[in-house]
Amino acid sequence: MLIQLVSSVSESATAGTPVSMADILHVLFSAFSILSILAGLFFVLGGTLGVLRLPDFFTRLHAAGMTDTLGAELIILGLVIQAGFSQMSLKLLFVAFFLLITSPTATHAVAAAAYQAGLQPLLGRYRAPEPGEETKQ
Amino acid sequence: MAYFNLAAAFFVLVSMALMLGRLLLGPTLYDRILAVNSFGTKTVLFLCVFCFVIDRPDGVDIALLYALMNFIATIAVLKFFRYRALDVSLAKSHITQSDEER
Structure with missing residues (x-):
């Protein structure tokens, strides 16, 4: 929709090569959307691996909290670019806005509840467990 | 572009499946709550x-609805496991009162 708008503007302005202008913009928007979604997927998958692999609850919380927020925002940004200027992109922006507010709040609430319940963080230098050794936590 | 979105959806599904692993393994309650929140x-x-x-x-x-519901569910589960009841007010006075009871 945005592309049609820009192409009509360029048609009225130059009356020269409006189609190529729209093509360039289409490719540009698609490339930016793909880059954004790929970056978001990188953060989401990295955060998930962090939640699976890290040794302690608070480190897992760190991995999940930061990367989920940024990854979700980046993926939704890529989808908004795909949707163009429409009602769907407004809804997607609402989703992004509420995720931006609620996701750090929920992470903070989980951390505060765990700390109040007496869950102690692992302190000191971390030593990776030996292959046969039982892991703490 | 549709195929790219399909691949992106697939990788989000892979991430959800891995998060289920932490949900099942999680040694403490808070690990599981964190995994459920992230899954949502x-x-x-x-x-x-x-x-x-x-x-x-x-x-x-539906995604918009689910984003809000997921947050409220996380807070409700945390509150339930703190007070073992859901009809407790979250005002400051109640928190200090129950801390004194402990």
Whole structure:
């Protein structure tokens, strides 16, 4: 929709090569959307691996909290670019806005509840467990 | 572009499946709550991406609803495991009072 708008503007302005202008913009928007979604997927998958692999609850919380927020925002940004200027992109922006507010709040609430319940963080230098050794936590 | 979105939805699904691993393994309660919260965020992402794949804009509404519901569910579960009841007010006075009872 945005592309049609820009192409009509360029048609009225130059009356020269409006189609190529729209093509360039289409490719540009698609490339930016793909880059954004790929970056978001990188953060989401990295955060998930962090939640699976890290040794302690608070480190897992760190991995999940930061990367989920940024990854979700980046993926939704890529989808908004795909949707163009429409009602769907407004809804997607609402989703992004509420995720931006609620996701750090929920992470903070989980951390505060765990700390109040007496869950102690692992302190000191971390030593990776030996292959046969039982892991703490 | 539809195939790219399909691949993105697939990788979000892979991430959700891995998060289920932490949900099942999680040694403490808070690990499980964290995993459920993160799973919900990824569900929202999956709905948003997948309704682009099938080209129906209805899924975004459900995703919006789910994003809010997921937050409230997390807070409610945390509150339940703190007080063992859901009808406790979260005002400051109640928190200090129950701390004194402990």
